[in-house]
Amino acid sequence: MSTSDVYDVAERVVKVVAAPYRIGEPQLEVETSCGIALCHDGDTDLKTIVKRADIALYAAKAAGRNTFRLYHKHMSASTEHNARLEPQIRRLVHDNHLQVCFQPQISLKDGLRGFEALLLWPDGTTVESMTVDEFVHVAEQSTLIEQVGEFVLGTVCAQMAEWMDLLTELNLSIAINVSMRELANPLFAGKVIRIVDAHDIDPQRIKIEISESTIPLDQARMLNVLAEFQAHGFRLSLDDFGTGYSSLLHLQKIALDELKIDQTSSASWVSTRRTTRLSARSSRWRSRLASI
Structure with missing residues (x-):
């Protein structure tokens, strides 16, 4: 799957989840954020991939939600630090x-x-x-x-x-x-x-x-x-x-x-x-x- 294919899937996921729906009388809206990490030819272990996806997810949340971000090595150290803090705060x-x-x-x-x-x-x-x-x-x-x-x-x-x-x-x-x-x-x-x-x-x-x-x-x-x-x-x-x-x-x-x-x-x-x-x-x- 190419990077553009990944983007297409992420865009569809965000759009589908964000669509308003009803349970009974009130109309509900759900925000979603996606963090994506790519693995090429098995050069990265599963734990590292999940960690990178989590960092990208935090970057998507910080960008305003209802969006997605693809992990890249230039993501700031502060983003990685904050991504580590979230489960601890939970x-x-x-x-x-x-x-x-x-x-x-x-x-x-x-x-x-x-x-x-x-x-x-x-x-x-x-x-x-x-x-x-x-x-x-x-x-x-x-x-x-x-x-x-x-x-x-x-x-x-x-x-x-x-x-x-x-x-x-x-x-x-x-x-x-x-x-x-x-x-x-x-x-x-x-x-x-x-x-x-x-x-x-x-x-x-x-x-x-x-x-x-x-x-x-x-x-x-x-x-x-x-x-x-x-x-x-x-x-x-x-x-x-x-x-x-x-x-x-x-x-x-x-x-x-x-x-x-x-x-x-x-x-x-x-x-x-x-x-x-x-x-x-x-x-x-x-x-x-x-x-x-």
Whole structure:
């Protein structure tokens, strides 16, 4: 079979699987990604072929899904590294090794203002050393991010139910970070709302935190998801402000409750005409938020 024949088969597989279908009333759509590795004249053992196909599969996922990639030796070392991390992250999720901790948010003026939910895994787990950013990036390339998100939300809601009297008395909230893939899902807000309602949690005690540096390409869909959260009473927080200037016009359509300026960006802003305009814009945003 030639390389062009392989491409033809992969294209047909992706097209057939991606076609919408119905089970009962709702119409369902399935995303698929294919990783391909070729073996010529038996010059490569089976284990190596499978490993190469897995690396190509990860590259296809990173390219946006509903596509395929053929392995080649120039694929980056980072792609291979991330491909190795995915099964290890799956094991962390499957074995219930993930933990949620609550980092206090302190105001120099008012003291304790709330908490931010952070995802951790204990020392001693049999996984490679990886950062939280690597974890999230790899999880977003698969359905793992949805399982992780549900775990974090469920854990936060259970803890909030125990702390509700304290949270109400001190007017505290808990921030939950949401990922790019979750924001791109039009059903995401509804799922979160159902889980929060099931725990009898006041949505005003939860801050949905998004990062400006990871805003999805489909910003219109993201705005609809955020508007649904806001209509239900959730608070909205924007992290890493200053790392994605092109998105500001879109985000001005949402009344944010909190703005967290990226430290690197604020340190690098100097008195040029462009950065002065950006600084002035951020000042107006801070003034607007202060009046909420």
